Structure formats: structure tokens, C-alpha cells
Amino acid sequence: MAQPNRRVALVAALGVLMFAAGSATAAPSPGEMTLGNPKAKVQMVEYASLSCVHCAHFNNEVFPAFRKKYIDSGKVHYTFREILTPPNEVAAAGFMVARCAGKDRYFAVLDAMFHEFDTWAKSGDVRASLLTAGKAGGLSEQQVMACVADDGALDTLQTRVAANVKQGDITGTPTFSFNGVTHVGPMTAAELDAAVAKASKK
Numbered sequence: 001m002a003q004p005n006r007r008v009a010l011v012a013a014l015g016v017l018m019f020a021a022g023s024a025t026a027a028p029s030p031g032e033m034t035l036g037n038p039k040a041k042v043q044m045v046e047y048a049s050l051s052c053v054h055c056a057h058f059n060n061e062v063f064p065a066f067r068k069k070y071i072d073s074g075k076v077h078y079t080f081r082e083i084l085t086p087p088n089e090v091a092a093a094g095f096m097v098a099r100c101a102g103k104d105r106y107f108a109v110l111d112a113m114f115h116e117f118d119t120w121a122k123s124g125d126v127r128a129s130l131l132t133a134g135k136a137g138g139l140s141e142q143q144v145m146a147c148v149a150d151d152g153a154l155d156t157l158q159t160r161v162a163a164n165v166k167q168g169d170i171t172g173t174p175t176f177s178f179n180g181v182t183h184v185g186p187m188t189a190a191e192l193d194a195a196v197a198k199a200s201k202k
Contacts, residue, residue, distance in 0.1 A: 033080045033106050035067070040077040042070070042199045045177040047164060049085040050094035050110065052173045054186045056117035059110070066192050076196060080110070081164040082157065083173050090126050093148045095157055097130055100147035101137025112136035 048055035070076040084091045098109035116129035134144035147153065168175055168182075176183045178199040187195070 031103075033103065035078045035080075035107065036071040036076055037074040038077050040075055042076045042196050043079070043177075043179055044076050044196075044199075045079045045081060045168070047081045047083050047168045047170050047173060047175040047177075049083045049091045049173045050113050050117075051087055051091040052083075052085050053117065053121075055174045056114045058174055058186055059114040060117075062187070062189055062192070065189060070192075070196055075200075080107070081168065082161055083164060083170055084161050085173055090120065092154065092157060093126065093130055094133060096150065096153050097134050097139065097144055097147045098137065099153065099157075100143065100150075101134070101139055105137040109133045109137035 048058070050056075067078075071078050082091075082095045094109070094113040098106045098113070101109045110133075112135075113129065113133040116132055120126045120129040130148065131141055131144055134141075134147075139147070164170065168177065172184050174186060176187060176195070178195045179202055181195070181199065183191070183195060
């Protein structure tokens with residue numbers, strides 16, 4: 001897994017994505033990004049990267065049904081924590097755009113970026129995928145480019161990612177935690193059901 005605190009290398013990599021930014025941008029949203037009832041008996045945390053193929057598959061194929069069954073119903077409180085994996089610059093740019101979109105639209109940007117995974121991975125056109133994801137969050141092209149070019153947001157992201165890696169003792173993505181019980185690697189719907197059932201009994 002990539003080291004999250006090498007700012008110089010990340011800035012250099014992000015340079016290929018930086019176009020004329022302009023001045024219009026939304027302020028990044030601080031704090032945890034969560035879904036569901038904060039008082040739910042089961043507290044679930046996912047540590048994931050926007051440049052992780054297994055994370056994209058989970059988001060696109062498994063998470064929608066899980067969200068409807070457990071999060072939207074109030075049984076599980078879900079927290080997403082950002083991790084950077086190669087290519088770091090893609091994950092970083094996606095997270096920065098999602099933060100610019102704000103808390104209410106953060107997950108819409110993540111979902112759009114995960115659905116763009118195959119597109120940018122095959123074409124190499126990360127800029128187009130970032131614009132698509134930004135649009136899902138209500139951001140214009142100018143705002144997306146300004147978000148990606150924001151040095152302060154990049155510093156904040158790296159600090160946040162370093163804390164996430166340390167807190168979760170992350171060795172791979174995705175990593176999940178259910179009331180403190182950790183599972184490393186992708187999970188099927190059946191595995192998620194079992195993890196929630198076990199956590200509910202504690």
C-alpha cells in the first residue's frame with residue numbers, strides 16, 4: 001500500500017491533472033463522512049481508496065443493496081475513511097473533489113468516481129472522470145479543477161489519510177470494521193450479513 005505522507009511526490013503527480021483552475025471553488029468539508037443513524041447498534045467503518053479496484057467493485061456491486069438493507073433502515077451507522085493507493089494522484093484528486101462538493105454530496109461524488117473506475121483505468125483520461133464525478137456533486141468544471149489544484153486541501157487530505165492508516169492499522173483496501181472487529185479485503189453480501197449479525201449481538 002502506498003505511503004500517505006509523501007507530499008512532494010503526490011503534488012508532482014497531481015500536476016498532470018491541474019488545468020486552469022480559476023477562483024471559484026467550494027470549501028472542503030472537514031470531519032468524518034457518514035451515513036445512517038449515529039445511534040445504530042452496529043458501527044461500521046470502511047477504509048477504501050478511489051483507485052482500488054476491489055473498493056470500486058464493492059461500491060458498485062455490493063454496497064447499494066447493503067445500504068438499503070442496513071444503513072437506510074437505521075440498523076447500521078456507516079463511516080467512510082479515505083486511503084490512498086496507487087495511482088495515488090487519482091485517489092487524492094477524487095477525494096479532494098468529493099470534499100469540495102460538501103457533506104451532503106460527498107457520497108454522490110465517490111459513487112460516480114467508483115463507477116468511472118474502468119473508464120479512466122482503460123483510457124487514462126482521469127480528467128474526464130473527475131469532471132463526471134464532480135458533476136454528480138453539483139460542481140462545475142472550473143470548480144473541479146480548482147479543487148484539485150488546492151494545496152491546502154491536499155495537505156489536509158494527507159493528514160487525514162495518515163491518521164486513518166494509523167487508526168485502522170491498514171494493510172490493504174478495502175478494510176472494514178464492525179464495532180471494532182476488523183475484516184481486511186472485499187466482502188460478499190453474505191459475509192456482510194454475518195458481520196452485522198455478530199456485531200448486533202455484542
